[in-house]
Structure formats: C-alpha cells, structure tokens
Amino acid sequence: GAGVSQSPSNKVTEKGKDVELRCDPISGHTALYWYRQSLGQGLEFLIYFQGNSAPDKSGLPSDRFSAERTGGSVSTLTIQRTQQEDSAVYLCASSHQTGNNSPLHFGNGTRLTVT
Amino acid sequence: RKEVEQDPGPFNVPEGATVAFNCTYSNSASQSFFWYRQDCRKEPKLLMSVYSSGNEDGRFTAQLNRASQYISLLIRDSKLSDSATYLCVVPKRGNTDKLIFGTGTRLQVFP
Numbered sequence: 001g002a003g004v005s006q007s008p009s010n011k012v013t014e015k016g017k018d019v020e021l022r023c024d025p026i027s028g029h030t031a032l033y034w035y036r037q038s039l040g041q042g043l044e045f046l047i048y049f050q051g052n053s054a055p056d057k058s059g060l061p062s063d064r065f066s067a068e069r070t071g072g073s074v075s076t077l078t079i080q081r082t083q084q085e086d087s088a089v090y091l092c093a094s095s096h097q098t099g100n101n102s103p104l105h106f107g108n109g110t111r112l113t114v115t
Numbered sequence: 116r117k118e119v120e121q122d123p124g125p126f127n128v129p130e131g132a133t134v135a136f137n138c139t140y141s142n143s144a145s146q147s148f149f150w151y152r153q154d155c156r157k158e159p160k161l162l163m164s165v166y167s168s169g170n171e172d173g174r175f176t177a178q179l180n181r182a183s184q185y186i187s188l189l190i191r192d193s194k195l196s197d198s199a200t201y202l203c204v205v206p207k208r209g210n211t212d213k214l215i216f217g218t219g220t221r222l223q224v225f226p
Contacts, residue, residue, distance in 0.1 A: 033214070045214075103149050
C-alpha cells in the first residue's frame with residue numbers, strides 16, 4: 001500500500017513568509033510524528049499526534065510553529081514568519097499507535113530553504 | 116545521562132569485517148527500542164526492532180542490556196551497501212509515546 005506522503009518535496013521561501021507543510025500518513029495509522037533534521041544533524045522531535053490530539057507540543061521550537069491534524073489523517077505543519085534557521089528537512093512519520101511497540105514509517109521529507 | 120547517546124563515528128571498515136555500535140539510553144522503563152538506517156539525504160528506514168533481549172536478522176544482530184542500559188547493533192560480513200548512518204531510537208523518559216532519535220553512528224565500508 002501507499003507509504004507516508006509529504007508535500008511539497010522542496011520549498012524555497014523568503015525570510016518572513018509563512019509556509020505550510022503537509023503530511024498524509026499511512027491509512028489506518030493513528031499516530032503521526034513531525035521531526036526536523038538540519039544538515040549533518042540528528043532528528044529533532046517537534047510534535048506528535050494520537051488521533052487528532054497533540055498531547056505533547058514541547059518540541060516545537062517557537063510559537064511561530066504550529067501543527068494540526070484533522071480527521072485523524074492528514075497533518076499540516078505551519079511555520080509563520082520563517083527565519084533562515086528554520087531551513088532543514090521536515091520529516092513526517094506515522095505508526096499504528098503510539099507507545100513502545102510501534103516503529104515509525106517515514107515520508108521522504110520536505111526540504112525547506114529560507115533565503 | 117543523555118536520553119539517547121551514540122558514538123558519531125565514522126566507523127571505517129573493510130568489506131567482510133564485523134562491526135558493532137552501541138547506544139546508551141536513560142529511560143530505565145523503556146520496553147522496546149529500534150535501529151533505523153539513514154542513507155545520505157534520505158529518510159530513515161526501520162532496520163530492526165528490539166523488544167526483549169535481542170533480535171537477529173541475517174547479518175544483523177541487535178542486543179539489549181537492560182542492566183547497563185544500552186543496546187548494540189552488530190553487522191557481520193559488511194557490504195559496501197551497508198554504508199549509512201545508523202540511528203538508535205528509544206522512548207522518551209516519562210513519555211513512552213515520544214520516540215527520541217540518537218544522532219546516529221556513521222558507517223563507511225570500503226573495498
């Protein structure tokens with residue numbers, strides 16, 4: 001079946017603009033995660049959803065970042081007033097459920113470049 | 116202790132060699148762990164899950180040492196195609212729903 005789908009695959013934006021990144025998880029997966037990876041760095045946890053709710057938003061770097069998930073499926077990550085340090089690959093992953101025993105399935109990521 | 120800690124490497128090994136990486140974790144309540152593989156400029160992909168004492172899949176063996184709070188990944192008969200970054204993943208201390216990735220160990224297999 002289809003894997004995790006992210007769009008756009010690449011996004012170049014000017015500093016100060018808002019961007020919206022989309023993630024379409026694997027059908028039936030209730031858990032959805034957003035991570036960020038800067039060049040040559042590890043994965044930085046941003047936020048996760050169990051269904052439509054986000055129990056933990058502590059990973060979001062600032063209040064310019066927000067995410068929502070509707071219908072227990074598609075999620076959008078919005079970055080307002082983008083800054084150059086926001087440049088990174090934004091990875092979305094989904095799993096059957098949160099908790100110990102559910103590995104993550106990643107999308108191809110959105111490469112964001114803020115100029 | 117950091118939540119997840121890995122030696123960044125790189126580990127440079129010849130084809131056919133056996134190589135092992137360790138990953139230490141701080142959440143003593145963690146029940147399961149994962150090893151992911153990430154190729155350059157690609158998304159991470161699941162390599163192995165570790166739920167009890169260990170797991171074996173072909174040339175790859177993952178072991179868990181709860182007493183010392185580390186997991187290891189052993190690769191036997193290394194192939195050129197094994198060159199990648201290997202990421203250790205554990206649940207966050209106090210929150211098993213949040214999976215934390217280590218910064219990864221880079222492996223380079225040479226001919």
